[in-house]
Amino acid sequence: MYNTEFMLMSFEKPIQILVAEDDEDDKLLILKAFERSLPKENVTCVEDGEALLKYLKRIAPYDDLKKYPRPDIILLDLNMPRKDGREALAEIKSNDDLKSIPVIIFSTSNNKDDIRITYKLGSSSFITKPSSFEELVKITEEIENYWSKTVLLPG
Template structure:
């Protein structure tokens, strides 16, 4: 990523409107050069990635550089969406960070087995969320090189 592009596209899949609002504010507070798009369930996430329905225009909904994925969502949960993403040769290179309230060992093991790049338990307060977003940004957007 370094030197390749200035704005990083992050796709957040989470059905909790408050969590989405806090994530958006934390990202802004963290001063990362990023663009955040939010989808509310696994089906909408896959529609975005495959440019289906309202997400048909790739110029308006470009491929994300990073996906933040909640596990417990309606319609298609994060586990199912993660499995589809990582089984698709065109999508599997997109890093997926599971961002959830679950602390269950089964969820941690299962999501790594399915191909998650990181598993992070959602912080309980805003300052911790900002710090987490800064850490994600520092690592995924400044240190590692991501495919275009």
């Protein structure tokens, strides 16, 4: 593990990911999975859509840019309390400052309507949560790999 981290350090700058997930278990699993490919501080979490927008707009308690850096990509759950993923997505994509941030839908849903609607709203990918941890690790690695190495981000 140490080695991985060291190797990553040698790259320019690791990708910054913001996860919006209300479920504590899922949050834990996602973080654990990302730990395999990213330093801990490069993955931050919020628990719902409302917190996500506060974070992005740097409204308290998310006004500390050091503690809460601007993400390169967002991993968004669809079913969340207060403001759900669809609303949050719509809001991000209608905000001039935020709409350039790629949003990856990461949900238990595989509903065709959800997929169609979120792509229409401007999401970049739609991923259904896998059932095993191994698959989850594979997915997080792919995300990290794709968004930090394969593609170029606005930064």
